[in-house]
């Protein structure tokens with residue numbers, strides 16, 4: 001499923017709320033699978049500040065979708081809204097296969113953070129954790145070291161710089177270095 005026409009074979013309306021206004025693909029990161037969404041859904045998925053919790057009552061139906069990617073989006077949105085009460089009731093009824101559950105949790109959006117929490121994410125928006133392995137996606141001049149870390153280089157067992165969401169630490173070429181998160185991709 002990778003383009004609008006393919007998605008429209010699966011559904012002729014928004015797969016979340018069944019409206020048909022401004023249908024467009026929405027990519028359910030970190031996978032490349034897409035679902036068909038309407039403009040109001042797309043706007044709110046992209047901008048948490050725009051979320052109108054009543055709009056998402058539609059998840060009462062779409063959380064039972066046969067499409068895993070739809071379930072993942074429903075699960076993430078219900079988590080974002082769960083302080084409203086009713087979304088928690090829906091979450092309690094929801095069951096995801098283990099692999100789908102991991103997909104749903106991959107962005108870390110389900111964890112309610114206070115504003116001081118620092119979250120490290122790779123270029124795809126996948127949450128990074130202490131001890132993860134990452135791959136560099138471009139050549140980087142390493143500050144304070146006289147070498148260039150090459151694209152494709154692995155950094156294993158990373159540490160998160162606790163006061164900077166954009167920095168992780170690890171070893172490359174045997175040297176301890178700090179790397180900017182937007183230049184790495186989590187490696188599985």
Ligand SMILES: [Zn+2]
Pocket residue numbers: 014015016017018019037038039040041042
């Ligand atoms: Zn919609």
